[in-house]
Amino acid sequence: xxxxxxxxxxGEGIHEAQVIQVLIKEGDRVASDQxxxxxxxxxxxxxxxxPQAGVIQKVHVAAGQTVNxxxxxxxxxxxxxxxxxxxxxAAVAQTAVIAQPPPPVAEARTAVxxxxxxxxxxxxxKVAASPAIRRQARENxxxxxxxxxxxxxxxxxxxxxxxxxxGGSAATPASVPASRPESGGAASTSLPLPDVGELPxxxxxxxxxxxxxxxxxxxIANQMVRSEAVNVHVMHHDxxxxxxxxxxxxxxxxxxxxxxxxLTLLPFIIKAIFAAMKRxxxxxxxxxxxxxxxxxxxxxxxxxxxxxxxxxVVPVIRDIDRKSIRDLARELTALxxxxxxxxxxxxxxxxxxxxITNIGSxxxxxxxxxxxxxxxxxxxxxxxxxxxxxxxxxxxxxxxLPLNLSFDHRVIDGADAARFTGEIMxxxxxxxxxxxxx
Amino acid sequence: xxxxxxxxxxxxxxxxxxxxxGQVDTALEPALNHDELLRIYRAMVLTRxxxxxxxxxxxxxxxxxxxxxxxxxxxxxxxxYPMQKEDWVVPSxxxxxxxxxxxxHLEQILLFWNGYEEGARTPEGVNxxxxxxxxxxxxxxxxxxxxGMKLQGTKQVVLTAFGxxxxxxxxxxxxxNFAGVYQAPVVFVCENNQYAISLPRAKQTRAETIAQKxxxxxxxxxxxxxxxxxxxxxxxxxxxxxxxxxxxPTLIEAxxxxxxxxxxxxxxxxxxxxxxVKEWEKKCPLLRFEKYLINKKAAxxxxxxxxxxxxxxxxxxxxxxxxxxxVPQPDKLFDYTYAQLTPELQAQKEEFLAxxxxxxxxxxxH
Numbered sequence: 001x002x003x004x005x006x007x008x009x010x011g012e013g014i015h016e017a018q019v020i021q022v023l024i025k026e027g028d029r030v031a032s033d034q035x036x037x038x039x040x041x042x043x044x045x046x047x048x049x050x051p052q053a054g055v056i057q058k059v060h061v062a063a064g065q066t067v068n069x070x071x072x073x074x075x076x077x078x079x080x081x082x083x084x085x086x087x088x089x090a091a092v093a094q095t096a097v098i099a100q101p102p103p104p105v106a107e108a109r110t111a112v113x114x115x116x117x118x119x120x121x122x123x124x125x126k127v128a129a130s131p132a133i134r135r136q137a138r139e140n141x142x143x144x145x146x147x148x149x150x151x152x153x154x155x156x157x158x159x160x161x162x163x164x165x166x167g168g169s170a171a172t173p174a175s176v177p178a179s180r181p182e183s184g185g186a187a188s189t190s191l192p193l194p195d196v197g198e199l200p201x202x203x204x205x206x207x208x209x210x211x212x213x214x215x216x217x218x219x220i221a222n223q224m225v226r227s228e229a230v231n232v233h234v235m236h237h238d239x240x241x242x243x244x245x246x247x248x249x250x251x252x253x254x255x256x257x258x259x260x261x262x263l264t265l266l267p268f269i270i271k272a273i274f275a276a277m278k279r280x281x282x283x284x285x286x287x288x289x290x291x292x293x294x295x296x297x298x299x300x301x302x303x304x305x306x307x308x309x310x311x312x313v314v315p316v317i318r319d320i321d322r323k324s325i326r327d328l329a330r331e332l333t334a335l336x337x338x339x340x341x342x343x344x345x346x347x348x349x350x351x352x353x354x355x356i357t358n359i360g361s362x363x364x365x366x367x368x369x370x371x372x373x374x375x376x377x378x379x380x381x382x383x384x385x386x387x388x389x390x391x392x393x394x395x396x397x398x399x400x401l402p403l404n405l406s407f408d409h410r411v412i413d414g415a416d417a418a419r420f421t422g423e424i425m426x427x428x429x430x431x432x433x434x435x436x437x438x
Numbered sequence: 439x440x441x442x443x444x445x446x447x448x449x450x451x452x453x454x455x456x457x458x459x460g461q462v463d464t465a466l467e468p469a470l471n472h473d474e475l476l477r478i479y480r481a482m483v484l485t486r487x488x489x490x491x492x493x494x495x496x497x498x499x500x501x502x503x504x505x506x507x508x509x510x511x512x513x514x515x516x517x518x519y520p521m522q523k524e525d526w527v528v529p530s531x532x533x534x535x536x537x538x539x540x541x542x543h544l545e546q547i548l549l550f551w552n553g554y555e556e557g558a559r560t561p562e563g564v565n566x567x568x569x570x571x572x573x574x575x576x577x578x579x580x581x582x583x584x585x586g587m588k589l590q591g592t593k594q595v596v597l598t599a600f601g602x603x604x605x606x607x608x609x610x611x612x613x614x615n616f617a618g619v620y621q622a623p624v625v626f627v628c629e630n631n632q633y634a635i636s637l638p639r640a641k642q643t644r645a646e647t648i649a650q651k652x653x654x655x656x657x658x659x660x661x662x663x664x665x666x667x668x669x670x671x672x673x674x675x676x677x678x679x680x681x682x683x684x685x686x687p688t689l690i691e692a693x694x695x696x697x698x699x700x701x702x703x704x705x706x707x708x709x710x711x712x713x714x715v716k717e718w719e720k721k722c723p724l725l726r727f728e729k730y731l732i733n734k735k736a737a738x739x740x741x742x743x744x745x746x747x748x749x750x751x752x753x754x755x756x757x758x759x760x761x762x763x764x765v766p767q768p769d770k771l772f773d774y775t776y777a778q779l780t781p782e783l784q785a786q787k788e789e790f791l792a793x794x795x796x797x798x799x800x801x802x803x804h
Contacts, residue, residue, distance in 0.1 A: 008499020011703035033494045044705030051498040139801065165800070 002057050004072040005050070011043040013131065016068045019061045020045060024074070028056045036074060039067070052076060070138060128155040136161055146195060154232070216311045227373040232409040235368045236417040240401045240425040242384060248431055260326070265384065265401070266358060267328035268434070272427035273354065273379060274300055274320050275437050280420045284353045286374040287411045294411060303352035303372055304332070306339040314372060315344050316352040360384060360402065369406045376411050380404035401428065448653045453673055454663035458721050460729025468672050472736040476745070478519065478667060479731060482511040482724055484749045485535025488544065491753055492551065496702045500761070504551040507532045509665070509697035510631060512723030514599070515539065516670020517627045517692065520678045521597055527566045528580040528598035532629065536599070540566050544756030545763065552764060555774050574600060574607030577626060581613040584622030584687070595681045597625040602642055603634025605651060614689065618655040623681035625674065626689045629664065631696035636709040652689035664694030665723040695721070768794060
């Protein structure tokens with residue numbers, strides 16, 4: 001009987017490893033403890049020695065490939081039986097049957113030349129699940145990515161998996177072929193799009209027109225799906241009383257001289273966010289789940305969501321910590337011009353650390369902004385308007401600005417969001433406080 | 439109220455007897471007969487062979503994470519050598535050779551690192567505590583055991599070993615202090631292997647030596663070449679005798695080097711250079727002891743070879759015993775906390791067994 005040697009858990013709770021080098025080939029006779037391959041995990045690069053003496057009947061992996069723990073690395077032939085007969089035809093036949101076969105060795109060589117994506121670059125958004133759940137899913141050929149986890153942060157729970165095993169519908173059952181190999185490097189590096197199947201045939205109900213999706217739309221869609229898949233969105237809503245700020249703004253605009261920029265609310269809001277961010281730097285961070293680190297940015301570049309004729313773009317205003325309210329006003333005016341022509345360079349759209357979306361300029365009070373991944377928060381502004389509010393026991397009309405803060409609950413808690421929003425509101429309600437900032 | 443200088447007379451000794459070339463300082467050389475020397479050598483070889491095999495087994499998925507001890511053979515065999523059967527040992531996690539010397543079964547070491555409770559069950563007649571995995575949690579236990587011995591007036595001694603990183607733990611300093619205050623018969627051995635995982639010794643303490651920390655607690659500290667098994671034996675024997683006489687504790691700093699990773703989940707290339715490791719390879723505790731044995735005519739190449747082969751066979755037999763008795767019983771995890779299960783735990787155990795049975799039957803279907 002031939003035996004498989006499977007990738008063990010080489011660290012403490014690692015899930016996968018990348019093959020750096022395969023040191024043997026099919027047909028080789030190896031001694032016990034002879035090095036078979038070098039692999040690299042999240043923790044270390046290590047050599048894997050052979051667990052037994054014998055002849056290598058099959059090598060299942062190639063350099064560059066990412067292999068899950070538990071996936072077969074090599075198969076040993078029957079003790080003593082020659083594998084010279086292991087027919088090439090059989091291997092080919094297998095290729096035809098298996099949807100995504102592990103690359104045969106010859107193919108693997110070429111795969112090295114065309115470099116595989118390194119294990120760490122990507123988007124992966126691994127599904128959260130305990131090792132026991134992962135194992136159970138693996139044993140039942142269920143792709144965890146296809147399950148909508150009901151646990152915190154989309155964690156796949158035992159119940160979720162049971163539901164799928166029972167053929168339930170609450171979670172999308174795995175549509176992956178049962179023969180999908182365990183060593184699916186591709187599965188862990190591509191975006192986890194739920195496989196919803198093809199659209200229905202709409203022509204049954206009437207005439208339709210199909211148009212290719214423009215590139216900008218594809219970019220927006222990808223960015224939105226990525227954010228929805230990775231960030232755990234929670235929205236915090238509040239109303240800021242901006243009566244005093246509005247007075248200040250109007251006063252400036254009435255008395256401004258030639259060359260002085262007209263002030264809108266936005267520069268004040270940007271300054272207020274920055275001031276609040278100094279106390280709550282988490283809102284200017286990224287969550288690096290691969291390195292297990294929170295990346296705090298010491299730069300303050302705010303993306304401003306802008307509606308252009310071609311669609312949404314998010315140009316970035318840089319170094320807002322070093323700019324005055326007037327500077328920001330000028331820059332925002334210039335941004336508006338560019339937006340009309342939709343003439344942003346790629347560089348102008350990169351490097352943001354926080355985003356503001358001012359949907360209120362078109363109307364609306366509450367919105368649920370999608371975080372601009374890999375940022376962790378976005379502030380949506382509703383339409384500022386007079387509202388009836390109670391002040392000192394009397395109903396009065398005050399000029400109110402709705403604030404809609406979406407944040408990534410992986411790194412920010414509800415209490416943080418409430419405090420951060422409260423801080424911003426403090427600056428907007430008593431704009432003089434901005435004078436006291438360094 | 440003048441400001442004046444207190445004259446504290448304190449020094450720290452440093453000792454090495456056998457140099458890297460196997461040259462011995464005959465004035466300091468302990469009087470050990472050939473049989474004893476070979477017994478010490480064999481224990482060191484066994485420590486290394488087991489360590490090498492375990493690293494391979496871990497990479498093959500046959501045992502879990504463990505902490506390799508290559509390079510620290512002389513330290514552990516040296517400090518365990520003077521300990522009598524009735525003495526107590528409170529071990530850390532990087533000295534399987536010392537454990538086996540004390541009477542632990544080889545397969546227990548493997549069971550322990552594969553997550554089996556049986557690997558932590560001290561064999562009958564062995565006065566050792568189980569291995570302490572948390573850093574620096576156990577020297578305080580040794581201090582307590584020592585204080586108990588003192589109260590009971592027994593002539594026993596307790597020895598505890600820990601790493602350089604432990605010396606920054608509050609509990610360890612409390613242990614140093616209590617042992618000193620009560621003049622307890624404790625031997626503290628700091629296996630200074632230069633790294634606390636990735637943190638180098640220089641960042642662990644501003645002090646020039648770890649040994650000198652004992653001075654603040656009112657007793658002697660001594661720095662020893664931890665790769666020199668003869669020096670380790672001499673220093674530990676002195677400390678054990680002193681403790682047995684009722685003259686209190688000693689802190690021994692065994693200056694050594696961890697040749698491998700901290701544990702199998704660590705990659706030392708990320709924090710130290712290959713050149714540094716190569717320098718320490720030259721200081722190998724086994725090589726210098728082999729030269730010494732041959733110079734002393736206690737052994738020839740052939741005898742050393744035979745000992746090696748004998749050790750390989752012993753380790754192999756131990757591995758086979760381990761793999762035979764290593765049958766996972768997941769419900770065992772309920773068995774070792776209470777003599778009688780609480781109703782909640784009883785319910786959890788039943789639920790757990792039901793889940794296992796359900797899974798087994800599903801696996802059979804598939």
